[in-house]
Amino acid sequence: TTIDRSRAVFDLRQIAAYQGTVSGQFVVNGRGGLSVGGDLVLAGLAMQPLLIDLGGYDRLIGNGDLRLKFLGVGNSIDAIMRSFSGSGSVSLGKGELRGLDLAGMLRTLDTGYVGAGQKTIFETVSASFVIDKGVLTNNDMVFKAPYVTASGNGAVNLGARTLDYRLRPVALAAVDGSGGVMVPLLITGTWANPKFRLDLEALARERFEEQAKELEARAKAEAAAAEARARVELARKAEQELGIVRQNGESLEDAARRRAQEAIDAEAGRLLERLLGGGN
Template sequence: MTRRAAIIAFSLVVAIGLLGMQSWDVALGRVQRGAIQAIEERTGFVVKAIERAEIAFLPLPRISLSQVSFIQRDGVLAGEAVRVKAHLRLLPLFSGRISFDRVDLVAPRIDIAVPAGSDGITEWLSPALAEFEQLQRQSKIVVSAGSVFLRADGAIQSVVRDIDLVIDERSGNQPLALSGSLNWRGVPTDLSLLWPMAGGSAKASLSATSSLLKLRFDGTRSGPGEPVISGPLVLSTPSLPKLLGWFGEESRLGSALGAAAVSADIQVKPREVSFNSAVVNLDGERLDGAMKLAESGGRFALSGTLAGATLDLGRILDRLPVPVFDVADTVPFDLGAWTARDIDLRISVDAARLKGARLNDVATYVLVRKGRFETGLVRAGAYGGSVKGRLLATAAPAGIDIKLQAGLDKVNIGQAASDLPQLGRLSGTGNAQLVLDGVGNTFDELLGSFTGRINLAARQGEIGGVAFGELLRRAERSPIQALRDWRQGKTPYESISANAGIAGGILALTEAQMTGQNYRFSIAGSAALRPRTLDMTALLASPNGATKLPFVLKGPVDAPAFEIETEAFLSPAGAALVPTLLTR
């Protein structure tokens, strides 16, 4: 035996001898009493029942309790564990005292009483943190394979599973420090927390990482009284709707957003969180400003003002779960789902995209109150002109009252056509005004109730796909020739104007005309909003009125038929040739 091994063996014999000199009674009753007293002193748990107690000295002294039931003194926290292991301190054993520095809870099942109606993490964590704060000292607690049931009046509010946590030992007014992992609502999450247990200003931090969330906060908590938490926060998520769903928040408006990140100096007060110097990143587009999230009367309210360089408004609108409007759909509108949370959000950007259109100097807003939804463009530049719009929906006895206003002013249509293919055959400078007002419980009822007006005007441009001037000249020479290949070419115009009134779900085109140097084109008729069909007639005439070509515009709005009304201007002899010409 080497000298070193001999020294170790001698020390071990001495230690065992010292322990043997103590009057250790390893009977079950003695072990239970010592273990229970130590656990209650160092953890704050009151042990209600145990099935078996064991003590072992090698390789390290420890007490093991099986099938343990426990409760905190005020009953906020209660539970049971398959096994509780208390790791004894060696030196106190030499004097016959039981003391330990670590408690292992193996497969514990813990119930925490939370306020009735609570649905927030802050409300759920407050009771447990308050219990730990009452302890003057606390051993290291290791939780493995645990689960926590949050109950309000006996009903389960939420369940946290697969808990593996280490709560560090502390004494006096040292902060509570824990780290580990858990599974909440099917999402494994790693976290760490440093929480001050004494009044005054003290450091606080929180870190959480999962597939849905990366969060880091390092700041301070000040007191006494109602604490104020402040400091820098960094939060990011690959999908804000999924993150909100993870927290139990099903938001119709939240579904408009995708990947999101927020960094801000936050200040947390009771029922209020302020985000100062906030940087918000939405799908790679940065917005700067300030926001506030508050709770009042059981409703959460988000308010803020943000500004940035660019924003894709079209992408946001495309993600909204807007139902397909169909007159056959008799499902009532659900405005309540869109107004479940209060919102007052103002956003301005240098440039924005909206369904292909490019806008500049954009100011927009969303204003939501219970039973009221409003959004709009306060201002936006567009292709040398400007765009404005407003949508207001409010709850009414007959369903939902809708008010829609939109306007274009001095927009260069040719420039817009480069981004909007549907305008590819039109150029010029245009103005437009739309005002609609209706109320209904379903989309069909809403269409049938609409009243309002539409005004259109354009000047100094062209319309592609037809050459009205050439068509008139050909018609003057030979009406038959006018029917050949007339859907080609371009028609320059000096002005376009159209005015329409809407009532009872019918749009009546009261005045509409387009004028050029050698023609005048007018159109009148109606459009039925419910079936979305057109029934209109038009007349193309020379300036002196000598030649006139009538047209009909009928059919579905998406693909109406625009044809020359041949029988109205052809002679009987020429009419006989029309079928042959039209089939060539």
């Protein structure tokens, strides 16, 4: 620890904590007010006791790695939490999400798979995030479980301890990730009592948009096929009625221009022959 004019810098070589290790730098600055900041690497930490101590959240069980850069300013914990800025990433190995059975919810489209006794076993979870004015935002969360995969994005308000997050879980997908049942899931409310709601309106809208895109693609394909048939018919008529025959690599338009030029050249030749014959 180095202290200089009300500013303390803690160089953390290696600290054992929560079944893992913490290293990096932590700063407490008391010059003209209070601020805290750091650049920390947390490896192999048990997430449940860590999150219980940080925010009273006990639903996530598993060990993970966390990289975190942060800065907070204020004369109380609440003020500091609401001012946080920074960035980081998190990666979890095998674990358990308590209070929510994602696969059961997707199979039945029933939010009753939330509550005591419900859980989702996962293989990996990874995400990066940024923090601004006490709000953590993320748009690249990837969640993999034996029967469910999911992507997610949203916000976590650190000061208010609230969630506004959107998951796109896919249950019972094929080995290659295709198919399966997908229903967007909205997670809102407080950390202590989050609310889960299936976004069926968004699902209907997405399916309508997908169907519209399919119809548009089908219409374009049918138009292209009709155009191709029309060109074939035009080429047939041009050959039969006008004697226009395309050569290798030649378009119908080029063949028509060539045929017209040949006719002009032939007619000019005949006129020249008559003129020369008349002169004799």
